[in-house]
Amino acid sequence: MELELIGKFLEEHDCYTILTHKSPDGDTLGAGFGLCAYLREMGKKANVRNSDGFPERYHFLYEGYEPQEFEEKCVIAVDIADTALLGRELVRYAEPGAIDLCIDHHISNQHYAKESYVDGKASAACLILYRLFKQMARPISRIVAVCLYTGIATDTGCFKYENTTAEAHIAASELIGRDIGFAVINRKMFDIKSRGRIQAEKFAIENMEFVCGDKCSILVMTTAMMESCGIEPAEFEGMASIPLSVEGVEIGITVKQRHEDVYKLSVRTTEQLDASAFCKQFGGGGHIRAAGCELHGTLEEVRAQILEAVGRLGL
Amino acid sequence: MELELIGKFLEEHDCYTILTHKSPDGDTLGAGFGLCAYLREMGKKANVRNSDGFPERYHFLYEGYEPQEFEEKCVIAVDIADTALLGRELVRYAEPGAIDLCIDHHISNQHYAKESYVDGKASAACLILYRLFKQMARPISRIVAVCLYTGIATDTGCFKYENTTAEAHIAASELIGRDIGFAVINRKMFDIKSRGRIQAEKFAIENMEFVCGDKCSILVMTTAMMESCGIEPAEFEGMASIPLSVEGVEIGITVKQRHEDVYKLSVRTTEQLDASAFCKQFGGGGHIRAAGCELHGTLEEVRAQILEAVGRLGL
Secondary structure, three states: OOHHHHHHHHHHOOOEEEEOOOOOOHHHHHHHHHHHHHHHHOOOOEEEEOOOOOOHHHHHHOOOOOOOOOOOOEEEEEOOOOHHHHOHHHHHHHOOOOOOEEEEOOOOOOOOOOEEEEOOOOOOHHHHHHHHHHHOOOOOOHHHHHHHHHHHHHHOOOOOOOOOOHHHHHHHHHHHHHOOOHHHHHHHHHHOEOHHHHHHHHHHHHHEEEEOOOOEEEEEEOHHHHHHOOOOHHHHOOOOOOHHHEOOOOEEEEEEEEEOOEEEEEEEEOOOOOHHHHHHOOOOEEOOOEEEEEEEOOHHHHHHHHHHHHHHOOO | OOHHHHHHHHHHOOOEEEEOOOOOOHHHHHHHHHHHHHHHHOOOOEEEEOOOOOOHHHHHHOOOOOOOOOOOOEEEEEOOOOHHHOOHHHHHHHOOOOOOEEEEOOOOOOOOOOEEEEOOOOOOHHHHHHHHHHHOOOOOOHHHHHHHHHHHHHHOOOOOOOOOOHHHHHHHHHHHHHOOOHHHHHHHHHHOEOHHHHHHHHHHHHHEEEEOOOOEEEEEEOHHHHHHOOOOHHHHOOOOOOHHHEOOOOEEEEEEEEEOOEEEEEEEEOOOOOHHHHHHOOOOEEOOOEEEEEEEOOHHHHHHHHHHHHHHOOO
């Protein structure tokens, strides 16, 4: 569906349910609540839903939001590439024809909705909404600006990553003018860490090993190790970038125990190496700089397999 | 001096020495090498100088740069608020009349040069150069774009801090289109840490204390503590933001021993508290969110003074 037609679509329909993906992040929630606020400002009825609820961390996106009572007539999915990401609570929308419109920026989008607008080159789903709202007549309000800025900032690592486009910067240049307190948002999103998370990072620093003339860094996290240090398991999520953050490291590998004799590898590489190719030899895959795979065996056997594969890279 | 006149000034003069501030950062070096490259592209002779040399970390800004032989006829200072920041090697330029033009974004600029262009609201000195080059005829080359982007990104914490302006985003939107490899620059500037630095951060995590219902975090670094862990002293620089990065903390204080019975405090606060007022009572000062002061006495006496002052905040 063309962008101009989506504007028309929003004008013509009413009583919207907006779906966001499970384990919600700043982009899906920013897009969900941003679209919801914009629709309500248009005089429409709209609610946002998430299978896992709305995390406290993103409270500023839904401050003052209250669900409305109405009979749902139109369903829009934002930032959801696949119905598998709807989660348990929203599984009924996985039925064919249940979702009227999908707005997404994942190139891998499954085109499960009746109508889709997918731009794999957009930095964030929120950037697509920015584009949409700019060509609609209604101005972008402060709360909509808060939501869109948050989605764009979080999905680009605050304009740091390769997926940051000129359009993302131009959107930000306008949105920060809306008195949104962007520096406070960024502090919350990028600088603040829980005490458990800080302890988990200390654990990572203590347990990282360096091999191949320090060009490869490996962080092993077994269930026993994680349990013994008394840190919440959730705090060990998303640590895959730590081994590659060390100066001189070209391939960073985190090895996390899933079950007895089953280990999940997350591989990150600099410009010199292909993480996806590295994981492919173990039946995994992903992107060129970030990929994953699963290895079976005792920790010693898994370590030996990793060291052999790293050795073959000729670092 | 008006911006239009600076363009004229650059056209009319030749044989430039460009001065950058001691302990150089991305903005002073980006401005120095960016201006130098631009002048050389204009057919002028120009060199960049720094009292402390050019750090390896910023090598990509001066790749291919070679000093030229010429008799210096015009001196320009970039990102230097005060001649005290010239450093020992460039002290001769501190003489009145030695510097022809100063381009800076520090509100505290001392107006020591014959002509000055100071904009305290500009996110970076490099943003002023961007503005200048945009109104001059010559296009911005790739290497100039690399330099300007680096200065803007580093001085704004990659567009994260309050000093990020709409203009900074607009400049970035244009500069990233010049094939500058901005994501690689950002990784180098923001994500990569030396192994010594990582150990210093681990030291910080281990030594942070929490008081006042965990709303105040204090990190003490004595000379003995820093020496005993075998980490280079330089790795302990710039750790003042760590105590405030902990969730729930409203005032973060680092206490670093300078000499026997002399301690330097760096204070960082969230929106609720005034760091400058806190430091003023000890004869220090600074900005509302970041300030410093010096305390005298034994560590125990200094600790007691800090705890009393924190107690008075009524957290």
